[in-house]
Amino acid sequence: MQNFNFCSPTYFEFGKNSEAQAGELVRKYGGKKVLLHYGGGSIKKSGLYDRVVKSLSDKDIDFVELGGAQPNPIDTLVYEGIELCRNEKVDFILAVGGGSAIDSAKAIAAGVPYDGDFWDFFSGTYIEEALPVGTVLTIAAAGSEGSCNSVITKVDGKLKRGACGEVIRPVFSILNPELTQTLPPYHTAAGSTDILVHIFERYFSNTEEVEVTDRLCEALAKTVINQTPRVIADPNNYAARANIMWAGMIAHNNLCGVGRDQDWASHAMEHELSAAYDAIHGAGLAVINPAWMKFVSKKNPHKFEQFAKQIWEVDDIDTAIARYREFLKNIGMPSSIKEFGGVEEDIPKLAKNIGLTEERDFGGYVELNIHDVEEIYKLAF
Amino acid sequence: MQNFNFCSPTYFEFGKNSEAQAGELVRKYGGKKVLLHYGGGSIKKSGLYDRVVKSLSDKDIDFVELGGAQPNPIDTLVYEGIELCRNEKVDFILAVGGGSAIDSAKAIAAGVPYDGDFWDFFSGTYIEEALPVGTVLTIAAAGSEGSCNSVITKVDGKLKRGACGEVIRPVFSILNPELTQTLPPYHTAAGSTDILVHIFERYFSNTEEVEVTDRLCEALAKTVINQTPRVIADPNNYAARANIMWAGMIAHNNLCGVGRDQDWASHAMEHELSAAYDAIHGAGLAVINPAWMKFVSKKNPHKFEQFAKQIWEVDDIDTAIARYREFLKNIGMPSSIKEFGGVEEDIPKLAKNIGLTEERDFGGYVELNIHDVEEIYKLAF
Numbered sequence: 001m002q003n004f005n006f007c008s009p010t011y012f013e014f015g016k017n018s019e020a021q022a023g024e025l026v027r028k029y030g031g032k033k034v035l036l037h038y039g040g041g042s043i044k045k046s047g048l049y050d051r052v053v054k055s056l057s058d059k060d061i062d063f064v065e066l067g068g069a070q071p072n073p074i075d076t077l078v079y080e081g082i083e084l085c086r087n088e089k090v091d092f093i094l095a096v097g098g099g100s101a102i103d104s105a106k107a108i109a110a111g112v113p114y115d116g117d118f119w120d121f122f123s124g125t126y127i128e129e130a131l132p133v134g135t136v137l138t139i140a141a142a143g144s145e146g147s148c149n150s151v152i153t154k155v156d157g158k159l160k161r162g163a164c165g166e167v168i169r170p171v172f173s174i175l176n177p178e179l180t181q182t183l184p185p186y187h188t189a190a191g192s193t194d195i196l197v198h199i200f201e202r203y204f205s206n207t208e209e210v211e212v213t214d215r216l217c218e219a220l221a222k223t224v225i226n227q228t229p230r231v232i233a234d235p236n237n238y239a240a241r242a243n244i245m246w247a248g249m250i251a252h253n254n255l256c257g258v259g260r261d262q263d264w265a266s267h268a269m270e271h272e273l274s275a276a277y278d279a280i281h282g283a284g285l286a287v288i289n290p291a292w293m294k295f296v297s298k299k300n301p302h303k304f305e306q307f308a309k310q311i312w313e314v315d316d317i318d319t320a321i322a323r324y325r326e327f328l329k330n331i332g333m334p335s336s337i338k339e340f341g342g343v344e345e346d347i348p349k350l351a352k353n354i355g356l357t358e359e360r361d362f363g364g365y366v367e368l369n370i371h372d373v374e375e376i377y378k379l380a381f
Numbered sequence: 382m383q384n385f386n387f388c389s390p391t392y393f394e395f396g397k398n399s400e401a402q403a404g405e406l407v408r409k410y411g412g413k414k415v416l417l418h419y420g421g422g423s424i425k426k427s428g429l430y431d432r433v434v435k436s437l438s439d440k441d442i443d444f445v446e447l448g449g450a451q452p453n454p455i456d457t458l459v460y461e462g463i464e465l466c467r468n469e470k471v472d473f474i475l476a477v478g479g480g481s482a483i484d485s486a487k488a489i490a491a492g493v494p495y496d497g498d499f500w501d502f503f504s505g506t507y508i509e510e511a512l513p514v515g516t517v518l519t520i521a522a523a524g525s526e527g528s529c530n531s532v533i534t535k536v537d538g539k540l541k542r543g544a545c546g547e548v549i550r551p552v553f554s555i556l557n558p559e560l561t562q563t564l565p566p567y568h569t570a571a572g573s574t575d576i577l578v579h580i581f582e583r584y585f586s587n588t589e590e591v592e593v594t595d596r597l598c599e600a601l602a603k604t605v606i607n608q609t610p611r612v613i614a615d616p617n618n619y620a621a622r623a624n625i626m627w628a629g630m631i632a633h634n635n636l637c638g639v640g641r642d643q644d645w646a647s648h649a650m651e652h653e654l655s656a657a658y659d660a661i662h663g664a665g666l667a668v669i670n671p672a673w674m675k676f677v678s679k680k681n682p683h684k685f686e687q688f689a690k691q692i693w694e695v696d697d698i699d700t701a702i703a704r705y706r707e708f709l710k711n712i713g714m715p716s717s718i719k720e721f722g723g724v725e726e727d728i729p730k731l732a733k734n735i736g737l738t739e740e741r742d743f744g745g746y747v748e749l750n751i752h753d754v755e756e757i758y759k760l761a762f
Contacts, residue, residue, distance in 0.1 A: 001623040003396025008389060014640065015384025209620030211607060212628045215600035223593045239590030242382040246640070247593045255631070259395065259623070 143252020524633020
């Protein structure tokens with residue numbers, strides 16, 4: 001195990017009707033003028049918008065709003081949000097939605113007190129200061145409700161990039177599993193896939209002697225694998241939704257990733273799929289992550305033996321990966337880039353956009369150069 | 382799964398030489414005048430005391446000190462600490478030691494700004510205010526480094542009682558597994574037992590549909606069960622120490638206990654053993670917890686079936702409990718109250734001290750009245 005530090009100070013309010021706490025929590029964490037940031041109209045249709053607004057009003061909290069955060073949230077909306085917050089003297093950002101609304105809110109929060117272009121943070125500059133962010137989560141997937149990360153797509157050039165900073169970790173997150181019951185099955189399944197890959201990006205590591213984090217990863221993965229078919233069969237299965245939702249947070253607040261090298265090659269490869277085809281992140285991962293496994297398990301099988309035995313309860317690596325693919329297919333996820341409208345001729349551009357060269361590689365478990373990445377994209381067709 | 386809230390804001394610095402960060406962390410969390418609180422002389426013999434003092438001095442942090450925190454820390458030292466802090470205008474308490482020094486530090490921290498008798502907090506009054514507490518942990522056991530709990534023994538009457546409050550949760554904790562390498566094997570084993578029972582107090586629950594926390598509990602238990610024999614065989618096994626130390630924190634910051642009823646009868650019964658015989662807490666649990674299992678598994682077997690299968694990989698409940706007892710014996714733990722010098726004639730007094738009557742019972746998994754408790758104490762002889 002490596003030396004590490006860990007701090008996950010987010011306050012979680014979990015359960016039925018928990019969104020009624022929004023106003024009280026904003027008040028507790030110092031918010032007086034709020035930007036209410038959300039995605040499309042679904043929160044208005046479901047009544048969630050009204051309930052959150054009522055909760056704010058009940059605590060005399062003033063707010064302005066900005067909708068329109070879309071899957072793979074974009075820089076242009078972030079600029080708009082920053083300007084709105086400055087003009088309106090907003091001091092707290094409340095994201096109501098999934099990872100997209102939350103990531104967009106985090107980027108706005110970092111941009112407001114920053115003199116330069118907020119995109120600097122997505123080009124390597126560490127975020128030192130931000131407005132506080134709270135969330136009301138509507139999909140179990142990204143783990144952004146408990147993480148210090150944000151991923152934004154630059155419209156010009158279709159670049160999808162991540163930023164990180166302790167100051168953008170939400171001060172509170174409200175997790176009501178009921179809110180996820182109205183999701184279309186495809187989005188539910190993509191969310192579970194995203195959670196699984198957050199686990200696997202940490203699990204596949206060459207760091208030795210990390211049983212405690214290995215076992216925690218396996219515990220979360222097995223939970224998601226057991227519970228997801230239940231919510232696909234019955235979208236109103238509250239208990240299964242609740243188990244997935246709490247697993248999704250723990251899968252990405254890094255409790256299970258401390259003290260060990262991590263991989264993250266699948267995420268980088270998926271980001272290009274989202275940017276190129278506007279694939280939903282989890283669906284892109286469903287295609288890329290098993291292809292990555294096929295490729296790297298031949299080069300470095302040792303952790304895959306454990307993956308096979310502990311998670312899929314089989315002795316053979318190829319069988320374990322086949323089980324994983326079968327699981328993803330059964331919950332409705334795609335298994336080829338073709339399903340996003342991609343053609344094999346796109347591969348060189350996808351690989352090039354990641355920014356790798358013959359000399360520059362990535363991936364913590366198996367180092368991949370640009371040729372390896374092209375092979376993996378091929379396996380994903 | 383039940384509704385819940387969860388917040389574990391402690392900052393953890395984990396790994397080799399991490400105690401060198403003490404001064405910087407005290408400074409970061411606002412400490413200017415520190416009470417350095419510790420147990421016996423072992424931290425002076427090991428050089429840890431000097432390293433912590435140097436770290437404070439390097440950051441120009443003034444301190445006073447109070448040693449003498451003993452296993453089952455006592456109220457009289459807490460009163461002494463409160464007076465010292467008030468006289469010296471201490472604004473931060475740094476505990477260097479195990480759960481005893483940390484629990485004692487928490488009680489002092491709560492007592493300093495409180496007008497009344499600090500024992501009020503151990504008689505049901507909720508702690509609203511406290512000085513900030515930081516810790517340098519020297520034994521993986523109590524989980525006090527990440528918890529909001531403190532347990533203190535009142536010398537007059539040998540009453541061992543707990544208190545809880547978010548304000549006494551440590552602001553930072555330094556976890557260096559190397560510091561645990563000098564522990565006697567008995568203390569190491571008692572520490573692992575304490576961790577296991579923290580897990581089992583949460584695991585044995587009648588709350589349905591809690592797979593995520595069940596699996597996390599099992600993950601932690603299996604880690605401790607696998608790693609403890611390694612450190613008993615080789616006290617210098619850093620990797621095994623590290624896995625146990627991180628598991629010990631997660632086992633008690635309540636991440637695995639949210640959304641479910643918990644039991645805690647074994648802890649209450651053990652507290653009377655510690656109070657009566659000055660048994661080390663973990664050793665007392667090694668005697669009581671399997672006896673509790675024997676008794677309650679007959680009345681409510683359903684969770685024990687899962688315990689047998691998932692943790693001990695056997696089909697039979699009695700075999701699983703026997704394996705647990707065997708495990709405890711093999712790591713050097715006692716298996717009878719006799720080993721603490723107790724005699725069966727003590728049972729009525731032990732049971733009575735818990736405060737139960739025929740009408741008043743306790744235990745979240747199986748409700749126990751005073752007669753049940755006497756039966757369990759008998760099984761522990």
